[in-house]
Amino acid sequence: MTPRDTSCAFVPPYLLAHIASTDAPGAERSRDTLVLDQEFRARREARTPTGPAAPPTAAWTVHSADNTTRLPGRPVRAAGQSESGDVAVDEAAEGIAATLRMFADGLGLASYDDAGAPVSLTVHYGQDYDNAFWDGVQLVFGDGDGKVFERFTKPVDVLTHEFAHAVTEHTAGLVYRGQSGALNESVSDVFAACLKQHLRGETAEEGDWLIGEGLFLPTVRARALRDMAAPGTAYDDPVLGKDPQVGHLDDYVETTEDNGGVHLNSGIPNKAFQLAAVAIGGTTLEGAAPIWLAALRSGDVRPTTDFAGFAAATVAVAGEHADAVRQAWAEVGVGLEVGAEPGRPGPGAPVGGSVVRVTRSGGFAGRTASGEVDLEADDPRASDVRHLVDRLDLASARGGPPMPDMFVYRFEVCGAPPVEVPEQQLTDDLAALARIVLARPDDLA
Structure with a gap:
C-alpha cells in the first residue's frame, strides 16, 4: 500500500522564497519561516501541555504554543467553553466549529475520519511564523510576520483548507506529488471555498472563489492567495511577485520543485470545480461539493490518481449533473481517459566540487x-x-x-x-x- 501523506501547510514555498529573496519588510520573517519548518521532528518530541485540561470528549481543543515550536502546546479552549479573549484562539475555535458543522450537516461526514475524531489545533506557533499546516495529528497556525502576512487564523478558509487535507488523508490518500498532489491541494481549496460561501449565504455564482482573502496586509497588492475562478490573478506585487498558478492543462508546469508543482497546477482542478459548481447552480454545499466528496470516497480515486482519473470519478458519481461536470473538466483541457502524468524534468546543472x-x-x-x-x-x-x-x-x-x-x-x-x-x-x-x-x-x- 502506498503510504498516505500526513502533513500540510498553507503558504506555498515559492511565495515565501520570493519574499525572502527581497529586501522588503517581512523578508527576514519569511526566511525564518523557511528555516523553522525544519523543526518538524522537534515538534513531535515535546507534546507536554501545561494548561487546563480539555474535556475528555471535546470535539475540538485549541492550544497555544506560546510562540515556541512545541506541540500541541497549552490547552486554552475546547468545545463547549466560552471565549478565551485571545483573538487567534477564538478565531481557530469558531473556525473549526463551523468547519465541523458544515461537514457533518451539509456533507454527512463526522469529523475528518467520519468517526467523530476529536480535532486538535495549535495557534501562536513559532515567532512570526508565516504558515499553517496539518501534521497528521493536528492543525497548526502561525501569527504571520505583521509585514506581509496577517494571522493565519484570520481567514477561516485557511483552517478549512488544512482540515480538508485530513479528510483526503482518510479517504483517497492522494500522494502529495505531481498530479495527485495537485488534486490533494485542490480538494482542500474546494472545501475551503465551500465553507466561505456557506457562511456568507452565497450561491456558487455569487461566490468570489478567493482562497486566503485577508491573509495579506493591506499594503500588499493581493486580493488573496489563490483565485479558483481565475488562476494566476490573485496577486501581483513587488514582494510577492505575480501569481504563477495555471488554469488549463496546456499550461501544466513541469518542475522538480514544490513536489512537482502541486500548488501551481492545483489551479487546473480548482477551475474545473468552479465551472462545475456554477453550471450545477444553487449553493456549492448542495451542488458540486457532495460530488467531489463522493468521488473521494468512491474507491475509484487511488493514491496516485491523475487529473483524468479524478475527472472520471467525479462524472461517475454526478448523476443528473454528469454532463455539467464532464464539460467543466473539458474546459480546462482534461479528458476522462486516464493518461500518463506529465513528466518532471531532471535536476538543474550540477554543482561544482566546492x-x-x-x-x-x-x-x-x-x-x-x-x-x-x-x-x-x-x-x-x-x-x-x-x-x-x-x-x-x-x-x-x-x-x-x-x-x-x-x-x-x-x-x-x-x-x-x-x-x-x-x-x-x-x-x-x-x-x-x-x-x-x-x-x-x-x-x-
Whole structure:
C-alpha cells in the first residue's frame, strides 16, 4: 500500500522564497519561516501541555504554543467553553466549529475520519511564523510576520483548507506529488471555498472563489492567495511577485520543485470545480461539493490518481449533473481517459566540487528557496558549512514521501549525487546546514 501523506501547510514555498529573496519588510520573517519548518521532528518530541485540561470528549481543543515550536502546546479552549479573549484562539475555535458543522450537516461526514475524531489545533506557533499546516495529528497556525502576512487564523478558509487535507488523508490518500498532489491541494481549496460561501449565504455564482482573502496586509497588492475562478490573478506585487498558478492543462508546469508543482497546477482542478459548481447552480454545499466528496470516497480515486482519473470519478458519481461536470473538466483541457502524468524534468546543472547547494520547496504558499555556498570563496558561511559537510553522511539520509504543505529539502554537496529529504526526516546536522545555506551571508554576520 502506498503510504498516505500526513502533513500540510498553507503558504506555498515559492511565495515565501520570493519574499525572502527581497529586501522588503517581512523578508527576514519569511526566511525564518523557511528555516523553522525544519523543526518538524522537534515538534513531535515535546507534546507536554501545561494548561487546563480539555474535556475528555471535546470535539475540538485549541492550544497555544506560546510562540515556541512545541506541540500541541497549552490547552486554552475546547468545545463547549466560552471565549478565551485571545483573538487567534477564538478565531481557530469558531473556525473549526463551523468547519465541523458544515461537514457533518451539509456533507454527512463526522469529523475528518467520519468517526467523530476529536480535532486538535495549535495557534501562536513559532515567532512570526508565516504558515499553517496539518501534521497528521493536528492543525497548526502561525501569527504571520505583521509585514506581509496577517494571522493565519484570520481567514477561516485557511483552517478549512488544512482540515480538508485530513479528510483526503482518510479517504483517497492522494500522494502529495505531481498530479495527485495537485488534486490533494485542490480538494482542500474546494472545501475551503465551500465553507466561505456557506457562511456568507452565497450561491456558487455569487461566490468570489478567493482562497486566503485577508491573509495579506493591506499594503500588499493581493486580493488573496489563490483565485479558483481565475488562476494566476490573485496577486501581483513587488514582494510577492505575480501569481504563477495555471488554469488549463496546456499550461501544466513541469518542475522538480514544490513536489512537482502541486500548488501551481492545483489551479487546473480548482477551475474545473468552479465551472462545475456554477453550471450545477444553487449553493456549492448542495451542488458540486457532495460530488467531489463522493468521488473521494468512491474507491475509484487511488493514491496516485491523475487529473483524468479524478475527472472520471467525479462524472461517475454526478448523476443528473454528469454532463455539467464532464464539460467543466473539458474546459480546462482534461479528458476522462486516464493518461500518463506529465513528466518532471531532471535536476538543474550540477554543482561544482566546492559548492554546497540547498533547495527548499513546499509549504502552504508553494514557494521555493535556494541558496549555495562555495567553500573556496570568501563567504562568512564557508567555515561553518565546511565543518558540517565534513561530518555529514548523506548516503544514510532518510527519504520518504512528501507531506502536504510541508517542506522537502534537496542537498547537493560538492558534486555528490543530490539527495532529497522531507523535513520530518531532517537530522540536526542537515537542519543546521539548510539554515546556514538558505540564509544570506549578512544575516549571519
